[in-house]
Every structure is written in C-alpha cells, then in structure tokens.
Amino acid sequence: MSRQMTGAKMVVQALKDQGVDVVFGYPGGAVLPIYDEIFQQNDIRHILVRHEQGAVHMAEGYARSTGKPGVVLVTSGPGATNAVTGMTDALMDSIPVVVLTGQVPTFMIGTDGFQEADTVGITRPCTKHNWLVKEPEKLADTLHQAFHVATQGRPGPVLVDIPKDVQFATGPYRGPREASLGHYKPKVKGDLDKITALVEMMEKAERPIFYTGGGVINSGPGASQLLRELADATGFPVTSTLMGLGAYPASGKNWIGMLGMHGLYEANLAMHGCDLMINLGARFDDRITGRIADFSPKSKKAHVDIDPSSINKVIHVDLAITGDVGHVLEDLLKVWKARGRKVNKAGLTKWWGKIEQWKLKSCLSYKNSDKVIKPQYALQRLEELTRGRDRYVTTEVGQHQMWAAQFLGFEEPNRWMTSGGLGTMGYGFPASIGVQIAHPQALVINVAGEASWLMNMQEMGTAVQFRAPVKQFILNNERLGMVRQWQELLHGERYSHSWSESLPDFAKLAEAFGARGRKVDKPKDLDDAIQEMLDYDGPFILDVLVEKHENCFPMIPSGKPHNEMLLGDASTEGAIQSGGAVLV
Structure with missing residues (x-):
C-alpha cells in the first residue's frame, strides 16, 4: 500500500526502510527540504562534513568496513561536483555508495540557475548508474532502485539527483518490497560444468596459485x-x-x-612461474600485471568474477566463470570434495620448495638506524603495539600506503580500507572517520603521508565534533615520496616539485582543532609516542618524522614483467646496483 507524502519525506523514509543509520552530508539551498525532514526524526544520524569529497570518502570507509552501503547527501552545483572524486574512487574500487544530490527546480533546469550543474551528465562516467527524478510519483521507486543497483552484482556508487520542487511536491510512497526495482539481476551462481572443469585443472596442476582480489571481500565474510x-x-x-x-x-x-608493483618477491615470482592461476574477484589491473605480454606466461588462467565485463578485458583467460565469488567457491569446494579431494602432491611439494627458496631473499629487509626513524620500522612498531586489538586501518596514497600493505598484517576481511584503483590522495583521513562512526568502540588508524593528509585536513573538525577518536599516523618525510622515488629511479634524479615546504606543525594543528598531537623524530621515543596515541580517547595526530629519501621496495619498474624487480640493497647481495636498489 502506498502512502502520500512529500518528496523530502520520501527520501528520509526510504533511507529508514533501507536500514540506513547514518548519512554523511553538507546542507545547501537545493536540499533544505530534506534537511528539514532529517531534523524532525531521530532514527538516522547525520554527520556534518567539512567538504563533500570528504563525505563520499567517509561513506566509502563506512561501506568497506561494514559491507553496508554508505550514504551521502549534498546540495546542487558545487556540492555535487565536489563529490565527483569520491564517486570515481568508489567506482574504481567497487564500493557501494548512494549519493543523493539536490538540484534546481525542474522548471529552471537548463537556465543556468544559481548552483545549477548537469549533475547526471557530469557523473554518468563515475557512477554505476544515476537518475534525475522529475516526478514525485517516481521518487520512491528510484531511491529503492538506487540501493539495489549499488549493492547487487559488482558494487559501486550510484546517484539520485532530486530537484527542489520534487522535494516539496506530494506523491505516493512505496516501501522496498512494493517498489519496482527494474531489470537489474546479476548472475550470482557459476556454471557448474565450468566449475567442474576448474576442479579438473586444479587436480592436475603442479604450480597452482590463488590470485585473490576485493571481490572476495565484497562477496561477504562467507566467501573469505x-x-x-x-x-x-x-x-x-x-x-x-x-x-x-x-x-x-x-x-x-x-x-x-x-x-604487484610493490608486492613481495615470492608472490610476484610465483605469479610469473605458476602453471595454473585462479583469479578470484580481481580485475587484472595494471599495478598487478606489469607488462601484459609477459604476464604469467606459462599458466592456464581461470577467472571468477561477478562482472562479466571484467573477464577477458585485460588478460585473456582459458576458463571464465561469471558469478559471485562466494557462490562459486561453495560449489567449487563441493565438487572438489565429491571427486576425492585430489591434488598433484608431488608437484605441490616441489612448488612450495621453490617458493620457500624465493622467501629467503627477504625482500622487505631494510637498513635500520638508531638515529632516524625508518618508515618500515615505524610500521613494524605500530603492528607490534596494535596486533590483536579490534583494529581497522585506512591509508592515504603513496609510499606509506605500500609500506602499510607490506608490514601490517590483516587476519580478517573489511579491516583494510585504501584507495586502490584511483589512488586518491586525501582518501584515508575521511575514510577513517567513516570507519570510526560505524565502529565507535574500535581502534581506527589512518596511515598517512604528510602531503596526502593535507588534502582533506579540514575533516579534523568533523572528527572532533562527532567525537570520532581516529588516530592519524603520519609518516612525514617532507616529500611527495612516491613521486620523488620515481624521479630518482626513472627521471635522472630531477626532483621537480616533489618536496613540501611550509608544512604545518601537525601537533599544534591538532590542538588548534581541539584534538591532541605529538611529534617524534627519534627511534628510541617511537614506542612511547605510539602508546600515547593509542591511550588517548579522542582524535590524535602522531607526526612521525622519518628518513626523507627512503625508497619503497620491491618495485616492478613501469613496463617490466613480474620477474624483473628492484629490491632494496639490504635484501640481496651480488645483484646489479641501480639507483640505490638492486635489479633481480
């Protein structure tokens, strides 16, 4: 049964019916009717951000750590355009986000009205789908469709653009069960004949490998x-x-x-040398494949993905299974067990022997110092002092991101939030707030570089206002570290604009926002500083001054295959020296 209500009230009612408990947003003229409805209820919490990009990143952090869609509410024009980077980030990394934007009244669309922008046109390339709702009769169904499309199949961001007059107008509201959700019904069950064929390949393989991606996590904890x-x-x-x-x-x-590009030596050589690669929910992105012509040249390749457009898009595979990773893994296990749990034991034993030999390279080794804090050491101490806690980690983008992936261990899914596909500087800090809002009692740490952190530093106000005790662990090398590394290794040490001048005192900056901060520059003081950060019950910025010119290894140079890596000179001897690294 439908009920009559205003468009603004429909928005709030739809959010409630979809189980939404928090919205990240910023008000403006074109969404004031919706904000008025938010004011008159207590079921949905609104988090006032300081910038619309931050709102979407917060929603991403919320979504990635919970498996539920994140919701954003922003106004027309600049409110919508400021959200574009976050939506593109969510699209690249398959994060379910529902963005609601205000729009000028329908009769003003196309007149260049105040704060008008072609939001649907602008966001078409950076959303999974978007809608402009011009009739209140269609609003409720569209809102429910938006949640359906965002969360089903390969997740992603969607946008609903709602003109102001539609928010004031009255129309019928139907709940999710009565709403028409359209024809979007992604295939979740894999073809059983193809799954059986994959089991047959697994039974014979001498050098197999599971290559897993974000699709395993997106499928839910059962898939993991x-x-x-x-x-x-x-x-x-x-x-x-x-x-x-x-x-x-x-x-x-x-x-x-x-x-991948900064992956482990043994993982990259195993990918290069395997005879059966089983891709589970990954998309063969360029950070993984290196030179495509030489990618895993000796292997049979199988690809399991819920998005059929991802299959054979970059790497041609021998066996393609379209379906949800969790459903396919369930059937794969059943078939493998029913056929006698067979594997090539002799081949596997030899394969593991080779992998163990590659591990002896100790590719993450580095030359530590008792005078300056090495970034790797800082993350090792962070790992040691937080291991076993209810911990979630976000990152910004750059060297620190790769070191965090290398030196922090993750035992469960949904505990690691980072910008992968788009590589968005400024992602980590707002994402950490979104994670903390979703998990108020957990320890949430954002591993950052000073340059990336400054991109959305204004969200410190959000963290303080909403008492989100996020910990900002800044590895401060006063450089654009990854850019500087590429300039050293690939551009003749011409450091064009890859340093930072006029940096703030991050500890004082924290205090200016009403939080707490500390600067540390000596290895002997690091543990005490980390413990102070962990013990404080509010937002904290720990400014860790680290070695300015440390490089992140291993590294596959651009355009090279997996078996051509640069390693730090501490991890091997007798190899070719190249720019402070060794080529193996």
Whole structure:
C-alpha cells in the first residue's frame, strides 16, 4: 500500500526502510527540504562534513568496513561536483555508495540557475548508474532502485539527483518490497560444468596459485571463510591484490603476500612461474600485471568474477566463470570434495620448495638506524603495539600506503580500507572517520603521508565534533615520496616539485582543532609516542618524522614483467646496483 507524502519525506523514509543509520552530508539551498525532514526524526544520524569529497570518502570507509552501503547527501552545483572524486574512487574500487544530490527546480533546469550543474551528465562516467527524478510519483521507486543497483552484482556508487520542487511536491510512497526495482539481476551462481572443469585443472596442476582480489571481500565474510577452507585443504599458495588483503589471513600457512608493483618477491615470482592461476574477484589491473605480454606466461588462467565485463578485458583467460565469488567457491569446494579431494602432491611439494627458496631473499629487509626513524620500522612498531586489538586501518596514497600493505598484517576481511584503483590522495583521513562512526568502540588508524593528509585536513573538525577518536599516523618525510622515488629511479634524479615546504606543525594543528598531537623524530621515543596515541580517547595526530629519501621496495619498474624487480640493497647481495636498489 502506498502512502502520500512529500518528496523530502520520501527520501528520509526510504533511507529508514533501507536500514540506513547514518548519512554523511553538507546542507545547501537545493536540499533544505530534506534537511528539514532529517531534523524532525531521530532514527538516522547525520554527520556534518567539512567538504563533500570528504563525505563520499567517509561513506566509502563506512561501506568497506561494514559491507553496508554508505550514504551521502549534498546540495546542487558545487556540492555535487565536489563529490565527483569520491564517486570515481568508489567506482574504481567497487564500493557501494548512494549519493543523493539536490538540484534546481525542474522548471529552471537548463537556465543556468544559481548552483545549477548537469549533475547526471557530469557523473554518468563515475557512477554505476544515476537518475534525475522529475516526478514525485517516481521518487520512491528510484531511491529503492538506487540501493539495489549499488549493492547487487559488482558494487559501486550510484546517484539520485532530486530537484527542489520534487522535494516539496506530494506523491505516493512505496516501501522496498512494493517498489519496482527494474531489470537489474546479476548472475550470482557459476556454471557448474565450468566449475567442474576448474576442479579438473586444479587436480592436475603442479604450480597452482590463488590470485585473490576485493571481490572476495565484497562477496561477504562467507566467501573469505570458503577461500580459507579451500586454500588450506588443497595446499595451494594464496596471494592478493591491495584491495583483497585480509580475505586470507596474513598468518595463514599458505599466504605468500601481496603481489604487484610493490608486492613481495615470492608472490610476484610465483605469479610469473605458476602453471595454473585462479583469479578470484580481481580485475587484472595494471599495478598487478606489469607488462601484459609477459604476464604469467606459462599458466592456464581461470577467472571468477561477478562482472562479466571484467573477464577477458585485460588478460585473456582459458576458463571464465561469471558469478559471485562466494557462490562459486561453495560449489567449487563441493565438487572438489565429491571427486576425492585430489591434488598433484608431488608437484605441490616441489612448488612450495621453490617458493620457500624465493622467501629467503627477504625482500622487505631494510637498513635500520638508531638515529632516524625508518618508515618500515615505524610500521613494524605500530603492528607490534596494535596486533590483536579490534583494529581497522585506512591509508592515504603513496609510499606509506605500500609500506602499510607490506608490514601490517590483516587476519580478517573489511579491516583494510585504501584507495586502490584511483589512488586518491586525501582518501584515508575521511575514510577513517567513516570507519570510526560505524565502529565507535574500535581502534581506527589512518596511515598517512604528510602531503596526502593535507588534502582533506579540514575533516579534523568533523572528527572532533562527532567525537570520532581516529588516530592519524603520519609518516612525514617532507616529500611527495612516491613521486620523488620515481624521479630518482626513472627521471635522472630531477626532483621537480616533489618536496613540501611550509608544512604545518601537525601537533599544534591538532590542538588548534581541539584534538591532541605529538611529534617524534627519534627511534628510541617511537614506542612511547605510539602508546600515547593509542591511550588517548579522542582524535590524535602522531607526526612521525622519518628518513626523507627512503625508497619503497620491491618495485616492478613501469613496463617490466613480474620477474624483473628492484629490491632494496639490504635484501640481496651480488645483484646489479641501480639507483640505490638492486635489479633481480
């Protein structure tokens, strides 16, 4: 049964019916009717951000850490355009976000009215789908469709643009069960014949590998559990993309580390040398593949993905299974068990022997110092002092992001939030607030670089206002570290604008916002500083002054295959020296 109500009230009612408990937003003229309805209820909490980009990143952090869609409410014009970076980030990393934007009244659309922008046109390339609702009769169904599209299949951001007169107008409201959700019904069950064919390939493989991505995490905790069961039962090694960390535990016996441009030596060589690669919910992005012509040249390739457009898009595979990773893994385990749990034991034993030899390279080794804090050491101490706690980690983008992926261990899914596909500087701080709002009692740490953190520093006001005790762990090298590293190794040490001048005192900046901060520059003081950060019950900025010219290794140079890596000179001897690194 439908009920009559204003468009603004429909928005709030739809959010309630979809189970939304928090909205990240910023008011403006074109959404004031909706804000008026928010004021008159207590079921949905509104988090007032300081910038609309921050709102979307907060919603991403909320979504990534809970598995529920994040919701954003912003006004027309600049409110919508400021949200574009966040939506593009969510699209690249498959994060379910519902963005609601105000729009000028329908009769003003196309007149260049105050704060008018073609929001649907602008956001079409950076959303999974978007809608402009011109009739109040269509608003309720559209809102429910938006949640359906954002969360089903490969998740992603959607946008609903709502003119102001539609918010004032009265129309019929229907709940999610009565609403028409359209024809979007992604295939979730994999083809059983193809799954059986994959099992046959697994039974014969001598050098298999599970290559896992964010799709395992997006499928839900059941998929991660099934992955663990399958990997442990078969004895196959497991590697992961940046977005898939935590799907298989870092302490698991089959874990060989992250692969890719800054992945581990053993993971990259295993990918290069395997004879069966099983891709579970990853998209063969360029940070993983390196030179496509030489990517995993000796392997049969299988790809499981819920998004059919991702299959054969970059790497041609021998076996494609379209479906939800969790459903496919469930059937894969059943078939494998029914056929006698067979694997090539002799081949696997030899394969693991080779992997163990590669591990001896100790590719994450570095030369520590008792005079200056090395960034790797800072993250090792952070890992040691927070291991076992109810911990969530977000990151900004750059060297610190890669070091965090290398030196922090994740035992569970949904504990690691980072910008992978778009590489958005300024993501981590607002994302940490979104995570903290979702998990108020948890320890939430944002691993940052000073340059990236400054991109959305204004959200410190949000953290303080809403008592989100997020910890900002800034590895401050006074450089745009990753840019500087590329300039050193690939551009003849011409450091064009890759340093930071006039940096703030981050500890004083924290105090200016009503939070607390501390600066530390000596290795002997680091543990005490980290403990002070952890013990404080509010937002905290720890400014860790680190070695200015430390490089992040391993590194696959741009355009090179997996078996051509630069390693730090502490991890191997007798190899070719190249720019403070060794080429192996």
